[in-house]
Amino acid sequence: MEWIQCLNRAMKYIEEHLEDEIKYEEVAKLACCSTYHFQRMFTYMANVPLSEYIRRRRMTMAAVRLQSTDIKIVDLALIYGYESPTAFNRAFQSIHDVTPSKARQEGISLKAYPPISFSLSIKGDVAMNYRIEKKEAFRIIGISAPLHQDIEKNFEVVPMMWQKAAMSGTIEKLAAMMNGELKGILGVSACNEREQWKYFIAAASHEPLDESLEELTVPPATWAIFYGEGTMPEAVQELERRIVTEWLPTSGYEYGNAPDIEVYLSPDPQNAKFEVWIPVMKKEDN
Numbered sequence: 304m305e306w307i308q309c310l311n312r313a314m315k316y317i318e319e320h321l322e323d324e325i326k327y328e329e330v331a332k333l334a335c336c337s338t339y340h341f342q343r344m345f346t347y348m349a350n351v352p353l354s355e356y357i358r359r360r361r362m363t364m365a366a367v368r369l370q371s372t373d374i375k376i377v378d379l380a381l382i383y384g385y386e387s388p389t390a391f392n393r394a395f396q397s398i399h400d401v402t403p404s405k406a407r408q409e410g411i412s413l414k415a416y417p418p419i420s421f422s423l424s425i426k427g428d429v430a431m432n433y434r435i436e437k438k439e440a441f442r443i444i445g446i447s448a449p450l451h452q453d454i455e456k457n458f459e460v461v462p463m464m465w466q467k468a469a470m471s472g473t474i475e476k477l478a479a480m481m482n483g484e485l486k487g488i489l490g491v492s493a494c495n496e497r498e499q500w501k502y503f504i505a506a507a508s509h510e511p512l513d514e515s516l517e518e519l520t521v522p523p524a525t526w527a528i529f530y531g532e533g534t535m536p537e538a539v540q541e542l543e544r545r546i547v548t549e550w551l552p553t554s555g556y557e558y559g560n561a562p563d564i565e566v567y568l569s570p571d572p573q574n575a576k577f578e579v580w581i582p583v584m585k586k587e588d589n
Contacts, residue, residue, distance in 0.1 A: 305586060306552055309335045310344075310421045318418050321361050322382050327353070327452070336558040339450065339492065339500045344551075346454045347544040349419055354452070359416040362398040365391075366413045369406045376403045431550055432530045435583075437523075441483055443491060444518045445505025446473060450492065461490070461502055462536045468504050473515075474570075483507025487578070490565035493519055524561035524582045527554070531579065535572040539565055542579055556583035 313334040317325055330353075331341035345353045361383045368374055368382075380391030395403045399413045406413060448464055450457050468474050474488055481488075485507040494500050503519060512518055527550070531542040551557070561582035569576040 306335075306557060307421050309333060310348075313341065314419055314421070317357060318360070321357070321364055324384070325357060337494060337560070339494060340558045340563075342452070342454050343543075344547045347547045348421065352455045355455075356416075356419065358394060359398060360418060362395050363414070363416045365395060365403070366399060366406055366415070369403055370413075379403070429545075431545060433550070434528050435525065436528060437525050438484075438521075440523045441485060441507055441521050442509065442518060443483070443489060443503065443505040443521060444480065444508045444510065444512060444516050445477055445489070445491075445503045446515070447501040447503045447517060447519075450500040450502050457502070458536075458540065464502065464504065465490075465536075473504065477504070477506040477508075480508045480510045481506040482509055485566065487566040487568045488570075490567070491519065491521070491562050492564075493521075493562035519562075521564070522561050524559050525584060526561075526564075526580045527556060527583045529579045529581070530577075532574065532576045535575045538575060539577055539579065546579060546581055551581075554583075555585060557586055558582060559584040 313330045316330055316333055327338045327342070331338040334341045334344075336344070342353050345356070349356060351359075365379055365383055368379055369376075376391070377388050380386075380388050383391065385391035385394065392402055395401075395406070398416075399406060401411055401413070405411055446468065448460065451460065465474075477488060483506070487506075489503065489505045489507065491503040491505055492500060493503060505519070527546075529542060529546055529550075531538055533541075559582035563582070564580035566578040566580065567575060568578065
């Protein structure tokens, strides 16, 4: 229940700052995880990206202000973080299908998105195969691309990155260089010291780098490791959703400070076999 309470503290912060700058770092801190992990958890649990949820809440409250006060639209735009009435109009219409000026008229139909709160729901109807392992630091080499703040965009960008790596021969090259303890082609979501997230397609290797590759040292950590199989990328995305929404809330663990890792054990995207590695720590270890 403590984990759910942390999530709800984060939601309360968002609600209290709808008319201010909402700092994702502060939201994640209240949820006891990194900004990337919080955004991903939120998307899986709420079925909407965090940025879209905030926009919906702001436009819901903007509609209330328009119908209950004489506030000017230009002033309302500034309150909710829009530099121009035009940008505010676009955002408002995307939610309500009418302009802010029309929203003042009696009888106009508008949409309301209530604030989200989280509660514990136990499912457990389908087994999840997992193990807990401690690993020392290890080195990976591969290619990388920046991850978007909007998690939904990553669901499109990352599969395209895999397609390009397969067509260019990069995956075959990495497979030939694989000689670390961890076997399989890796998909790694990692953060640098400036809180910038990257996605790596890589292999655990001791081989020297060439000009086309870069390296990353994965820190020592405790991992919850889940096995899955199915059609990619849907199968791994569904397993990650279940880890966050079903396993993590009742596991006694929370996210640790290390990358997320996908380990692809077979190359067939129509019948892939894979593992998802989630860094975890016992809650009493905080």
